[in-house]
Amino acid sequence: MRLYICIAVCCITLFAKAQNYKTVHKQAIVVDTHNDILSTSVEKKLKIDGNLLGRTHSDIERFKKGGIDVQVFSIFCDETFGKGTAFRFANREIDSLYTIAARNPGRVMMVSTPAELEQAVEQEKLACMIGVEGGHMIEDRLDYLDSLFKRGARYLTLTWNNSTDWATSAKDESAAQKAGKPLPHAGLNDFGKTVVKKMNDLGMMVDLSHVGVQTFWDAIQTTSKPVILSHSSVYKLCPVPRNVTDEQIKAVAKNGGVIQVNFYSGFLDSNYLNRRKALFASHRAEMDSLKNLNKGEYEIGDWLAQKYRKDMEKIRPPFSSIIDHIDYIVKLVGVDYVGIGADMDGVESLPKDINGIQDFPKITKALLAKGYSVDDVNKIMGGNFIRVFKANSK
Numbered sequence: 001m002r003l004y005i006c007i008a009v010c011c012i013t014l015f016a017k018a019q020n021y022k023t024v025h026k027q028a029i030v031v032d033t034h035n036d037i038l039s040t041s042v043e044k045k046l047k048i049d050g051n052l053l054g055r056t057h058s059d060i061e062r063f064k065k066g067g068i069d070v071q072v073f074s075i076f077c078d079e080t081f082g083k084g085t086a087f088r089f090a091n092r093e094i095d096s097l098y099t100i101a102a103r104n105p106g107r108v109m110m111v112s113t114p115a116e117l118e119q120a121v122e123q124e125k126l127a128c129m130i131g132v133e134g135g136h137m138i139e140d141r142l143d144y145l146d147s148l149f150k151r152g153a154r155y156l157t158l159t160w161n162n163s164t165d166w167a168t169s170a171k172d173e174s175a176a177q178k179a180g181k182p183l184p185h186a187g188l189n190d191f192g193k194t195v196v197k198k199m200n201d202l203g204m205m206v207d208l209s210h211v212g213v214q215t216f217w218d219a220i221q222t223t224s225k226p227v228i229l230s231h232s233s234v235y236k237l238c239p240v241p242r243n244v245t246d247e248q249i250k251a252v253a254k255n256g257g258v259i260q261v262n263f264y265s266g267f268l269d270s271n272y273l274n275r276r277k278a279l280f281a282s283h284r285a286e287m288d289s290l291k292n293l294n295k296g297e298y299e300i301g302d303w304l305a306q307k308y309r310k311d312m313e314k315i316r317p318p319f320s321s322i323i324d325h326i327d328y329i330v331k332l333v334g335v336d337y338v339g340i341g342a343d344m345d346g347v348e349s350l351p352k353d354i355n356g357i358q359d360f361p362k363i364t365k366a367l368l369a370k371g372y373s374v375d376d377v378n379k380i381m382g383g384n385f386i387r388v389f390k391a392n393s394k
Protein backbone atom coordinates (compact mmCIF):
# COMPACT_ATOMS: atom_id res chain seq x y z
CA MET A 1 0.00 0.00 0.00
CA ARG A 2 2.81 2.34 1.01
CA LEU A 3 4.43 1.73 -2.40
CA TYR A 4 1.22 2.75 -4.20
CA ILE A 5 1.06 5.98 -2.17
CA CYS A 6 4.70 6.71 -3.01
CA ILE A 7 4.09 6.16 -6.73
CA ALA A 8 0.99 8.37 -6.59
CA VAL A 9 2.91 11.20 -4.86
CA CYS A 10 5.73 10.93 -7.42
CA CYS A 11 3.26 11.07 -10.31
CA ILE A 12 1.50 14.11 -8.82
CA THR A 13 4.85 15.89 -8.27
CA LEU A 14 6.01 15.17 -11.81
CA PHE A 15 2.67 16.30 -13.22
CA ALA A 16 2.79 19.51 -11.13
CA LYS A 17 6.31 20.24 -12.37
CA ALA A 18 5.31 19.61 -15.99
CA GLN A 19 2.29 21.87 -15.56
CA ASN A 20 4.44 24.40 -13.81
CA TYR A 21 6.86 25.01 -16.68
CA LYS A 22 3.98 25.38 -19.12
CA THR A 23 2.33 27.94 -16.86
CA VAL A 24 5.59 29.81 -16.31
CA HIS A 25 6.23 29.88 -20.05
CA LYS A 26 2.69 31.06 -20.80
CA GLN A 27 2.85 33.81 -18.21
CA ALA A 28 6.31 35.06 -19.24
CA ILE A 29 6.58 37.64 -22.01
CA VAL A 30 8.67 35.57 -24.38
CA VAL A 31 10.81 37.50 -26.85
CA ASP A 32 12.99 36.24 -29.68
CA THR A 33 15.11 38.98 -31.22
CA HIS A 34 16.21 37.33 -34.44
CA ASN A 35 14.29 35.35 -37.03
CA ASP A 36 15.04 35.16 -40.76
CA ILE A 37 11.74 33.71 -41.98
CA LEU A 38 10.98 36.84 -44.04
CA SER A 39 14.04 36.33 -46.28
CA THR A 40 13.50 32.57 -46.36
CA SER A 41 9.85 32.94 -47.35
CA VAL A 42 10.77 35.34 -50.15
CA GLU A 43 13.53 33.02 -51.41
CA LYS A 44 11.42 29.86 -51.21
CA LYS A 45 8.14 31.56 -52.18
CA LEU A 46 6.35 30.51 -48.99
CA LYS A 47 3.53 32.15 -47.07
CA ILE A 48 4.36 32.37 -43.38
CA ASP A 49 0.71 32.60 -42.42
CA GLY A 50 0.29 29.09 -43.83
CA ASN A 51 1.38 25.81 -42.24
CA LEU A 52 5.11 25.36 -42.95
CA LEU A 53 5.84 22.53 -40.51
CA GLY A 54 8.67 20.39 -41.87
CA ARG A 55 9.74 23.09 -44.34
CA THR A 56 10.83 25.97 -42.10
CA HIS A 57 11.56 26.62 -38.43
CA SER A 58 8.66 29.05 -38.09
CA ASP A 59 5.24 30.17 -39.27
CA ILE A 60 2.59 32.35 -37.63
CA GLU A 61 0.73 29.45 -36.03
CA ARG A 62 3.89 27.96 -34.59
CA PHE A 63 4.89 31.27 -32.95
CA LYS A 64 1.73 30.81 -30.92
CA LYS A 65 2.50 27.15 -30.19
CA GLY A 66 5.95 28.15 -28.97
CA GLY A 67 4.46 30.76 -26.67
CA ILE A 68 6.32 33.58 -28.43
CA ASP A 69 4.85 36.96 -27.53
CA VAL A 70 7.30 39.21 -29.34
CA GLN A 71 9.22 38.38 -32.50
CA VAL A 72 11.77 40.67 -34.05
CA PHE A 73 11.83 39.87 -37.77
CA SER A 74 15.15 40.33 -39.47
CA ILE A 75 15.26 42.51 -42.57
CA PHE A 76 18.15 41.17 -44.57
CA CYS A 77 19.97 41.22 -47.86
CA ASP A 78 23.54 40.03 -48.38
CA GLU A 79 26.67 41.78 -49.62
CA THR A 80 25.64 41.50 -53.26
CA PHE A 81 23.23 44.38 -52.52
CA GLY A 82 24.76 47.81 -52.12
CA LYS A 83 24.27 51.41 -53.07
CA GLY A 84 21.09 51.83 -55.10
CA THR A 85 19.70 48.38 -54.23
CA ALA A 86 20.06 47.49 -50.52
CA PHE A 87 17.75 50.16 -49.06
CA ARG A 88 15.09 49.40 -51.66
CA PHE A 89 15.29 45.68 -50.91
CA ALA A 90 15.02 46.34 -47.16
CA ASN A 91 11.85 48.35 -47.76
CA ARG A 92 10.36 45.55 -49.83
CA GLU A 93 10.91 43.11 -46.97
CA ILE A 94 9.35 45.58 -44.54
CA ASP A 95 6.38 45.86 -46.95
CA SER A 96 6.00 42.09 -46.86
CA LEU A 97 5.83 42.06 -43.04
CA TYR A 98 3.20 44.82 -43.02
CA THR A 99 1.23 42.84 -45.60
CA ILE A 100 1.32 39.71 -43.43
CA ALA A 101 0.17 41.78 -40.43
CA ALA A 102 -2.66 43.33 -42.47
CA ARG A 103 -3.79 39.87 -43.60
CA ASN A 104 -3.89 38.59 -40.01
CA PRO A 105 -5.30 41.38 -37.82
CA GLY A 106 -6.66 38.92 -35.28
CA ARG A 107 -3.34 37.13 -34.79
CA VAL A 108 -0.49 39.61 -35.20
CA MET A 109 0.20 43.27 -34.55
CA MET A 110 3.06 45.48 -35.69
CA VAL A 111 4.65 47.23 -32.71
CA SER A 112 7.30 49.91 -32.47
CA THR A 113 6.97 51.18 -28.88
CA PRO A 114 7.02 49.45 -25.49
CA ALA A 115 3.38 50.58 -24.97
CA GLU A 116 2.30 48.92 -28.24
CA LEU A 117 4.22 45.80 -27.24
CA GLU A 118 2.27 45.60 -23.98
CA GLN A 119 -0.99 46.16 -25.86
CA ALA A 120 -0.26 43.29 -28.26
CA VAL A 121 0.64 40.96 -25.37
CA GLU A 122 -2.57 41.91 -23.57
CA GLN A 123 -4.59 41.14 -26.70
CA GLU A 124 -2.69 37.84 -27.11
CA LYS A 125 -1.45 38.79 -30.55
CA LEU A 126 2.07 38.16 -31.79
CA ALA A 127 3.92 41.47 -31.42
CA CYS A 128 5.97 41.90 -34.60
CA MET A 129 9.04 44.10 -34.51
CA ILE A 130 11.53 44.99 -37.21
CA GLY A 131 15.31 44.67 -36.96
CA VAL A 132 17.55 45.55 -39.91
CA GLU A 133 20.49 43.13 -40.19
CA GLY A 134 23.29 45.02 -41.85
CA GLY A 135 24.42 48.65 -41.98
CA HIS A 136 24.84 48.36 -45.76
CA MET A 137 21.05 48.83 -46.02
CA ILE A 138 21.34 52.52 -45.07
CA GLU A 139 23.74 53.00 -48.01
CA ASP A 140 25.84 55.53 -46.01
CA ARG A 141 22.84 57.88 -45.69
CA LEU A 142 21.41 59.20 -42.43
CA ASP A 143 18.10 60.03 -44.14
CA TYR A 144 17.77 56.32 -45.00
CA LEU A 145 18.39 55.48 -41.34
CA ASP A 146 15.66 57.97 -40.43
CA SER A 147 13.31 56.46 -42.97
CA LEU A 148 13.85 52.88 -41.70
CA PHE A 149 13.16 54.08 -38.16
CA LYS A 150 9.95 55.77 -39.32
CA ARG A 151 8.88 52.51 -40.92
CA GLY A 152 9.27 50.76 -37.56
CA ALA A 153 12.84 49.41 -37.52
CA ARG A 154 13.95 49.30 -33.90
CA TYR A 155 17.41 47.89 -34.25
CA LEU A 156 20.14 48.11 -36.85
CA THR A 157 22.93 45.52 -36.81
CA LEU A 158 25.86 47.80 -37.66
CA THR A 159 27.31 45.21 -40.03
CA TRP A 160 26.34 41.81 -41.33
CA ASN A 161 29.31 39.62 -42.43
CA ASN A 162 30.21 42.37 -44.90
CA SER A 163 31.86 45.53 -43.59
CA THR A 164 30.37 48.88 -44.53
CA ASP A 165 32.37 52.00 -45.41
CA TRP A 166 31.99 53.01 -41.75
CA ALA A 167 32.12 49.80 -39.70
CA THR A 168 34.13 46.58 -39.97
CA SER A 169 32.57 43.16 -39.49
CA ALA A 170 33.70 40.20 -37.37
CA LYS A 171 34.26 38.24 -40.56
CA ASP A 172 36.52 40.85 -42.17
CA GLU A 173 38.40 41.77 -38.99
CA SER A 174 39.13 38.14 -38.13
CA ALA A 175 40.11 37.24 -41.72
CA ALA A 176 42.56 40.15 -41.79
CA GLN A 177 44.02 39.11 -38.46
CA LYS A 178 44.36 35.49 -39.60
CA ALA A 179 46.16 36.62 -42.74
CA GLY A 180 48.45 38.82 -40.64
CA LYS A 181 47.31 41.87 -42.59
CA PRO A 182 45.45 44.20 -40.22
CA LEU A 183 42.78 46.34 -41.88
CA PRO A 184 43.86 49.94 -42.46
CA HIS A 185 40.68 51.27 -40.80
CA ALA A 186 39.18 48.75 -38.39
CA GLY A 187 36.24 49.74 -36.21
CA LEU A 188 33.91 52.73 -36.59
CA ASN A 189 35.04 55.80 -38.50
CA ASP A 190 33.59 59.28 -37.78
CA PHE A 191 30.50 58.61 -39.87
CA GLY A 192 30.02 55.29 -38.04
CA LYS A 193 30.07 57.13 -34.71
CA THR A 194 27.53 59.61 -36.11
CA VAL A 195 25.29 56.66 -37.08
CA VAL A 196 25.45 55.29 -33.52
CA LYS A 197 24.65 58.71 -32.01
CA LYS A 198 21.80 59.22 -34.45
CA MET A 199 20.38 55.81 -33.49
CA ASN A 200 20.57 56.82 -29.81
CA ASP A 201 18.67 60.04 -30.61
CA LEU A 202 16.01 58.24 -32.63
CA GLY A 203 15.52 55.44 -30.10
CA MET A 204 16.83 52.69 -32.36
CA MET A 205 18.80 49.96 -30.61
CA VAL A 206 22.44 49.51 -31.61
CA ASP A 207 22.92 45.82 -32.45
CA LEU A 208 26.49 44.56 -32.15
CA SER A 209 26.02 41.01 -33.39
CA HIS A 210 28.22 40.36 -36.47
CA VAL A 211 30.49 43.36 -35.85
CA GLY A 212 34.27 43.12 -35.48
CA VAL A 213 35.95 43.42 -32.09
CA GLN A 214 37.22 46.93 -32.86
CA THR A 215 33.76 48.04 -34.03
CA PHE A 216 32.31 46.58 -30.84
CA TRP A 217 34.61 48.61 -28.59
CA ASP A 218 34.19 51.79 -30.63
CA ALA A 219 30.40 51.45 -30.50
CA ILE A 220 30.35 50.68 -26.75
CA GLN A 221 32.38 53.84 -26.14
CA THR A 222 30.18 55.95 -28.43
CA THR A 223 26.68 54.87 -27.43
CA SER A 224 24.75 56.67 -24.70
CA LYS A 225 22.12 53.90 -24.53
CA PRO A 226 22.23 50.16 -23.74
CA VAL A 227 23.16 48.00 -26.73
CA ILE A 228 21.94 44.58 -27.81
CA LEU A 229 23.57 41.62 -29.48
CA SER A 230 20.49 40.33 -31.25
CA HIS A 231 21.88 36.85 -32.01
CA SER A 232 25.31 35.98 -30.57
CA SER A 233 26.67 33.29 -28.27
CA VAL A 234 29.68 32.76 -25.98
CA TYR A 235 33.22 32.66 -27.41
CA LYS A 236 34.66 30.79 -24.44
CA LEU A 237 32.32 27.84 -25.09
CA CYS A 238 32.57 27.98 -28.88
CA PRO A 239 35.47 30.06 -30.17
CA VAL A 240 34.26 31.52 -33.46
CA PRO A 241 34.59 35.21 -34.43
CA ARG A 242 30.78 35.70 -34.35
CA ASN A 243 30.65 34.95 -30.62
CA VAL A 244 31.49 37.31 -27.76
CA THR A 245 34.42 37.12 -25.36
CA ASP A 246 34.20 37.42 -21.58
CA GLU A 247 35.50 41.00 -21.79
CA GLN A 248 32.76 41.89 -24.28
CA ILE A 249 30.08 40.23 -22.13
CA LYS A 250 31.29 42.22 -19.11
CA ALA A 251 31.23 45.44 -21.17
CA VAL A 252 27.64 44.79 -22.29
CA ALA A 253 26.62 44.21 -18.67
CA LYS A 254 28.31 47.48 -17.63
CA ASN A 255 26.49 49.25 -20.45
CA GLY A 256 23.16 47.78 -19.25
CA GLY A 257 22.64 45.96 -22.55
CA VAL A 258 21.74 42.38 -23.35
CA ILE A 259 23.21 39.39 -25.24
CA GLN A 260 20.56 37.30 -26.99
CA VAL A 261 21.91 33.77 -27.36
CA ASN A 262 22.00 32.36 -30.90
CA PHE A 263 20.87 28.72 -31.34
CA TYR A 264 22.94 27.97 -34.47
CA SER A 265 24.73 24.65 -33.85
CA GLY A 266 27.98 26.14 -35.18
CA PHE A 267 27.91 28.99 -32.64
CA LEU A 268 27.08 26.70 -29.71
CA ASP A 269 29.42 23.74 -30.20
CA SER A 270 32.74 23.69 -32.06
CA ASN A 271 32.49 19.90 -32.51
CA TYR A 272 29.59 20.58 -34.85
CA LEU A 273 31.73 22.79 -37.09
CA ASN A 274 34.50 20.19 -37.30
CA ARG A 275 32.04 17.43 -38.17
CA ARG A 276 30.26 19.63 -40.70
CA LYS A 277 33.59 20.45 -42.34
CA ALA A 278 34.43 16.74 -42.62
CA LEU A 279 30.97 15.92 -43.99
CA PHE A 280 31.10 18.66 -46.62
CA ALA A 281 34.68 17.71 -47.55
CA SER A 282 33.40 14.23 -48.43
CA HIS A 283 31.20 15.92 -51.06
CA ARG A 284 33.91 18.12 -52.51
CA ALA A 285 32.96 17.49 -56.15
CA GLU A 286 29.46 18.83 -55.51
CA MET A 287 30.84 21.80 -53.60
CA ASP A 288 33.16 22.66 -56.47
CA SER A 289 30.43 22.44 -59.08
CA LEU A 290 28.23 24.78 -56.99
CA LYS A 291 31.17 27.17 -56.67
CA ASN A 292 31.53 27.10 -60.45
CA LEU A 293 27.88 28.17 -60.67
CA ASN A 294 28.86 31.23 -58.60
CA LYS A 295 26.89 30.09 -55.55
CA GLY A 296 27.94 31.78 -52.31
CA GLU A 297 29.38 30.01 -49.28
CA TYR A 298 26.06 30.13 -47.40
CA GLU A 299 23.97 28.94 -50.30
CA ILE A 300 26.33 25.99 -50.82
CA GLY A 301 26.13 25.11 -47.11
CA ASP A 302 22.36 25.26 -47.16
CA TRP A 303 22.14 23.13 -50.30
CA LEU A 304 24.43 20.41 -48.91
CA ALA A 305 22.63 20.45 -45.56
CA GLN A 306 19.30 19.87 -47.33
CA LYS A 307 20.64 17.09 -49.54
CA TYR A 308 22.45 15.22 -46.73
CA ARG A 309 19.78 15.70 -44.06
CA LYS A 310 20.34 12.30 -42.41
CA ASP A 311 24.06 12.91 -41.97
CA MET A 312 23.38 16.45 -40.71
CA GLU A 313 20.96 14.98 -38.17
CA LYS A 314 23.75 12.90 -36.63
CA ILE A 315 26.04 15.86 -35.99
CA ARG A 316 23.56 18.11 -34.16
CA PRO A 317 24.85 19.24 -30.75
CA PRO A 318 22.88 18.36 -27.61
CA PHE A 319 19.98 20.56 -26.52
CA SER A 320 21.89 21.33 -23.30
CA SER A 321 24.38 23.43 -25.32
CA ILE A 322 21.79 26.25 -25.47
CA ILE A 323 21.34 26.22 -21.71
CA ASP A 324 25.13 26.10 -21.20
CA HIS A 325 25.56 29.38 -23.11
CA ILE A 326 22.77 31.12 -21.20
CA ASP A 327 24.12 29.81 -17.90
CA TYR A 328 27.67 30.91 -18.72
CA ILE A 329 26.59 34.52 -19.21
CA VAL A 330 24.51 34.43 -16.00
CA LYS A 331 27.46 33.06 -14.01
CA LEU A 332 29.81 35.67 -15.47
CA VAL A 333 27.72 38.84 -15.11
CA GLY A 334 24.34 37.96 -13.57
CA VAL A 335 20.88 37.19 -14.85
CA ASP A 336 20.02 40.66 -16.21
CA TYR A 337 22.05 40.60 -19.41
CA VAL A 338 21.01 37.52 -21.36
CA GLY A 339 18.09 36.62 -23.60
CA ILE A 340 17.26 34.69 -26.77
CA GLY A 341 17.88 35.52 -30.42
CA ALA A 342 17.50 32.03 -31.88
CA ASP A 343 18.28 32.83 -35.55
CA MET A 344 15.56 30.44 -36.71
CA ASP A 345 15.25 30.11 -40.47
CA GLY A 346 18.66 31.71 -40.86
CA VAL A 347 20.68 28.60 -39.98
CA GLU A 348 21.08 25.11 -41.43
CA SER A 349 21.26 23.34 -38.07
CA LEU A 350 19.81 23.64 -34.57
CA PRO A 351 20.61 21.51 -31.50
CA LYS A 352 18.72 18.27 -30.89
CA ASP A 353 15.11 18.62 -29.69
CA ILE A 354 14.87 22.15 -31.07
CA ASN A 355 13.21 21.72 -34.43
CA GLY A 356 11.53 25.08 -34.68
CA ILE A 357 9.98 27.99 -32.84
CA GLN A 358 7.34 25.64 -31.35
CA ASP A 359 10.01 24.16 -29.08
CA PHE A 360 10.67 27.31 -27.04
CA PRO A 361 8.84 25.97 -23.94
CA LYS A 362 11.68 23.43 -23.61
CA ILE A 363 14.02 26.31 -22.75
CA THR A 364 11.81 27.41 -19.87
CA LYS A 365 11.53 23.80 -18.72
CA ALA A 366 15.32 23.32 -18.76
CA LEU A 367 16.04 26.60 -16.96
CA LEU A 368 13.58 25.74 -14.18
CA ALA A 369 15.06 22.25 -13.93
CA LYS A 370 18.51 23.82 -13.54
CA GLY A 371 17.24 25.75 -10.53
CA TYR A 372 16.46 29.13 -12.07
CA SER A 373 13.65 30.99 -10.30
CA VAL A 374 10.49 32.09 -12.13
CA ASP A 375 11.72 35.70 -11.91
CA ASP A 376 15.03 34.74 -13.52
CA VAL A 377 13.27 32.81 -16.27
CA ASN A 378 11.02 35.81 -16.97
CA LYS A 379 14.08 38.02 -17.36
CA ILE A 380 15.90 35.61 -19.69
CA MET A 381 12.87 34.76 -21.82
CA GLY A 382 12.08 38.42 -22.56
CA GLY A 383 12.24 40.79 -19.61
CA ASN A 384 15.87 41.78 -20.13
CA PHE A 385 15.31 42.69 -23.76
CA ILE A 386 12.17 44.69 -22.91
CA ARG A 387 14.19 46.65 -20.33
CA VAL A 388 16.73 47.60 -23.02
CA PHE A 389 13.97 48.42 -25.53
CA LYS A 390 12.38 50.74 -22.98
CA ALA A 391 15.72 52.40 -22.16
CA ASN A 392 16.26 53.10 -25.87
CA SER A 393 12.74 54.40 -26.40
CA LYS A 394 13.02 57.21 -23.83
Ligand SMILES: [Zn+2]
Nearest residue numbers: 133210231346
Ligand atom coordinates in the same frame (compact mmCIF):
# COMPACT_ATOMS: atom_id res chain seq x y z
ZN1 LIG B 1 22.96 37.03 -38.61
